[in-house]
Structures are given as structure tokens and as C-alpha cells.
Amino acid sequence: MQRNMRTNLSFRQLILAGFMLIAILSSCVSMYALWTIERITKQGQEVAQKAIVLTEETQRLTELTISMERSARQYLVLDDPSFQNIFDHALLEATSSLQLLKKNSNDLSMQDMEDWRKESDVVSDIVRKNRPRSKSAMRDEQQHLHAAFLHLAKINDRLSLACKREIGQSNMMSLSDLEYQRSVLTGVVVGAIVLAMALALLLGGWLSRPSGQIQAAIERLGENKYDQPVVVGGPADMRRLGQQLDWLRQRLAILEDDKKRFLRHISHELKTPLAALREAVALLNEEVPGKLNEQQHEIVQILGKNTWSLQSQIEDLLLYNAAAFEAQNLLRTKINLFQLLESVVQDQYLQWSARNLDVKIRGDKSVEIAVDGDKLKIVFANLLANAIKFSPPHGLIYFAFELVSGIVKIDCIDQGPGVASQDVPHIFDPFYQGSIQPPGARQSNGIGLSIVHEYVTAHGGNIRLLPGASGAHFQMMLNHES
Numbered sequence: 001m002q003r004n005m006r007t008n009l010s011f012r013q014l015i016l017a018g019f020m021l022i023a024i025l026s027s028c029v030s031m032y033a034l035w036t037i038e039r040i041t042k043q044g045q046e047v048a049q050k051a052i053v054l055t056e057e058t059q060r061l062t063e064l065t066i067s068m069e070r071s072a073r074q075y076l077v078l079d080d081p082s083f084q085n086i087f088d089h090a091l092l093e094a095t096s097s098l099q100l101l102k103k104n105s106n107d108l109s110m111q112d113m114e115d116w117r118k119e120s121d122v123v124s125d126i127v128r129k130n131r132p133r134s135k136s137a138m139r140d141e142q143q144h145l146h147a148a149f150l151h152l153a154k155i156n157d158r159l160s161l162a163c164k165r166e167i168g169q170s171n172m173m174s175l176s177d178l179e180y181q182r183s184v185l186t187g188v189v190v191g192a193i194v195l196a197m198a199l200a201l202l203l204g205g206w207l208s209r210p211s212g213q214i215q216a217a218i219e220r221l222g223e224n225k226y227d228q229p230v231v232v233g234g235p236a237d238m239r240r241l242g243q244q245l246d247w248l249r250q251r252l253a254i255l256e257d258d259k260k261r262f263l264r265h266i267s268h269e270l271k272t273p274l275a276a277l278r279e280a281v282a283l284l285n286e287e288v289p290g291k292l293n294e295q296q297h298e299i300v301q302i303l304g305k306n307t308w309s310l311q312s313q314i315e316d317l318l319l320y321n322a323a324a325f326e327a328q329n330l331l332r333t334k335i336n337l338f339q340l341l342e343s344v345v346q347d348q349y350l351q352w353s354a355r356n357l358d359v360k361i362r363g364d365k366s367v368e369i370a371v372d373g374d375k376l377k378i379v380f381a382n383l384l385a386n387a388i389k390f391s392p393p394h395g396l397i398y399f400a401f402e403l404v405s406g407i408v409k410i411d412c413i414d415q416g417p418g419v420a421s422q423d424v425p426h427i428f429d430p431f432y433q434g435s436i437q438p439p440g441a442r443q444s445n446g447i448g449l450s451i452v453h454e455y456v457t458a459h460g461g462n463i464r465l466l467p468g469a470s471g472a473h474f475q476m477m478l479n480h481e482s
Contacts, residue, residue: 018203022196029192036181043177047170053104054163057097062156064094068120069149072127076141087127091120101159107166108159116155122148210238217245226253278307330372330458337408338365340373341399344380348388356394359384363401369408369480375455382448383412383474390416390436390472403480410476418471427465428453 067090075083098116101108126141126148210232217230226249232242281304283289285297292300338361345352345359352359380399387397395415402409419427423434430450456463461478 015203018199021199025192025196025199029188032188033185036185040178040181043174047174050104050170051167053100054167057100057104058156058160058163061094061097061101061159062153064090064097065149065152065156068094068123069145069152072123072145072149073142075127076138076145084127091124094120101163105163105166107169108162112155112158112162116152116159119148119152119155123152209233210235210242214238214241214245217242217249221245221249221252226250226256278304281307330375332370332372334368334370335373335376336365337367337369337401337410338363340377341380341401344377344384345399347381348384351385352388352391352397355388355391357388357391358394358396360396360398361400362398364403367401367403367408369478371459371478372455376459379452379455379476380412382452386448387412387414387416387472390414392416406480408478408480410478412474412476413468413471415471418468419465424465428463 068087071083071086071090074080075087095117098113102113123145126145213232217232220226220228220230230242230246230249232238232245281300284292284300285304341361341363345361384397391397391414397412397414400411400413417436419434420436423432423436426432427434428449430447432450453463456476456478459478461476463474463476466473466475
């Protein structure tokens, strides 16, 4: 049965079946989770809305009771009908709040509500009856009014306490239900994860061997190892993919040979006649064939400049292609980083001292790193040459490095004009010329920083240009142990 499965099911069918099962499982879990969350959210909204209504209405009932007492006392003293109107309006609003409390609460004492109505009726009767003329009668009414509102205040307190107690109980019930649903949902999710992992492991068991063969073949192709045939077993489509990779291997081997022949052709067919052309231009410039006038001298200088530029471009093209090839073949050894930087600075002593520059190195002299020393030396040499080219006379260039959490951070900073914002995305592109160039400097072909990027990337690190107010600040990151 296992053999039939291997024969009849393709890689795509296995992937599709596995993804479909996992997708169905995930969809069911997601739908259940959404339904649970929606129900809990709705329940929480209802509890919160009920708490808001109860809190607002109890507070409003207390405020309206105070307003009723104040307007009733003012009416008894001043006998002004406007205060009676205020009292009636407050009483109406208070009765409405009491009805809302009754509607939204199940725990409020019906006796308290009935007592509130009775006391409010007492106060209403006192306010609406004909005003007495004697002071003793008015004093009795004031006392009755005070007693009634005191009782109303106590009833309001009991209603408020009952509402708070009901809100607390609702919150506890909501939290209890939430905890229960959380535990259920956690169990469902964990079960789904375990089942999905089992499906993934089963699918991985089917495909691990041919996938490993394909990965190894791709790694060999990436390392320019074209001599080993690509053989992939497993399902039919995986075998076909192996055949296509082997065809690609053969094509890449042919293209690699063609590139090498092309570069050899450039080196021989272009550099040889170009050297003869430069020699001829030099003879003309030295007036060996005869005296040249001023216009002829100018033409000869143009020819000399352009032949030199053409030869430089050819050499840079060969250099860049050689660097791209060598970056794939690193010979790592332990080297002292400070000593390597020190040797690079010393090698270019004449260049930076001629411009009265100062080059400094800052870092722990004991730091060692596993790298290809020759290629990393080229990286530092190109960075230093670039900094020398753009630095003003009497400027400062310095390298700084430190070891942090297994990463060596190396900075190269100069005091030149920096890099234009439009040039930053292309600073490491081969043959790219920045818009800011030092006056009087010989035009380069823009491969120095490209080689830097190529070698740093080959080491598994990265390099970037950091923003700054002035000058260029390149920062490199390399693994301490590779």
C-alpha cells in the first residue's frame, strides 16, 4: 500500500491534501473561536450596558431627589409657583429613573421602591396643599418635609448599594463564563495544533527525502559545482523536477565555460590592441613622428584620456567578475582584526599622508574573527581608498569595531561630503557613479563598494550606509564565529 501511495500520489497532490485537511481543521477552530468571542463580547456588552444604566440612573435619582428637596423648601419659604414647577419636573424625572431601575434590575427591593413612591407622595402633598398662614404650621411642614427627604435619601442609598451588588455579581458571572470558555477554547486550539502537527509530520515524512535531495542539488548549483549529476527520487513530479535541475546544471556549466572564454577573449583581444593604441598615443604625445601644433596636442590628450579610461573599464570588469567568483570560495582562518586593519592602513600610507589625512583605529586589540583574511583585507582597503578619495585635506578617517553578542560591528567614517540621498539606494550597485564627486579626482568605474558588498555578503554579514550630518558612515556586521 505504501508503494502504491508513492507511485500514484504526486508531490502536489500530497501538499494539496495536507493543506486542505489543515485548512478545514483551522477553519473549524477559527469559526468556533469567532462564535465564542462574539458571544462573550455580546454578553460583556450587555453587562457593561446594564452597569452603565444602573449606575447612571441611581446617580440621577439621587441628584433629582436633591433637586426636589431644594425646590420644595424654596417653594415653602417663598411661595413662588416656579419652584413648584421645578419640583414637579424633578419628581417626574425621578419617577422615570425609578422605572428604568426596576426594568434593568432583578435584585432591587420592591419594598424600597414602594417606600420611595410613598415618601414622594408625602412630599408632593405638602408642596401642593394650600399654604398655611401660621408660622407653627409652616414649621411643622418643614419638619415633615425634612423627615420625608431623609427617608428618601436612605432609600436611594439602599437602591444604589443593591445596584452595585448586582453589577458585581454580573461581572463575576461574566468572568466565570469567560474563564470557562477560555479553557474550552484553549483545549480546542491545543487539540487542533497537535492534529495539525501530526498531519504536517506525516506530510514531511512523505516528502523529506526528495526535498533533501533537491536542496542538496540546489546548494551544489549555488556553489558552482556542476560536475555532480542531479538525481531525485520519490513521486513522479519530484523526479521530473530532478531531471529539470540536472538540465539546469548542464546549462549552467556551459554558461560558466562560455563566460570564462568570453573573459579570456576580452583580456586577449581587447587589451592587446588597446596597449598598442596607448603606446601609439604616447609616441604622438612625445612628438616622435613630428612636431604637433596646439590643436593636435589637444586631440592627442583626448585620445590618451579615453584609451586610459577604456583600459580601466576593461580591467575593472575583469576584476569585478573575478571578485564575484572568488566570493564563493572562502578560506576562513582566525585573524586578529586590529592587526588586519593596521596593515591595510599602513599599505595606503602614501595615499592618505600625501593629503595630510589622519587615519585612526579604535577597538579591542585582542578580537579575533574567522574570515577569509585576503578578501576582508580587500574590503577594508576599498573602504579606506573610498574615504581617502572623498576626504578633505587634513581630515580624519577612522575605523571602529566592537564585539557585541557574537556579532562584530565595524564602522568606517570619514569627513567628506557624504552621499546624496538619491544615490543611497544604489551605493553598492556595480559601475554606479554617485552625483557627488571630489574636484579633480580621477573618474572611477564604481566597483570598489560593489566588491565590498560581494565579499561581506559571502561571509554571511551585511554592510550598510548610515545617515549622518556630514561624511560617509559605513557599518559592517560579521558573525564572530562562523
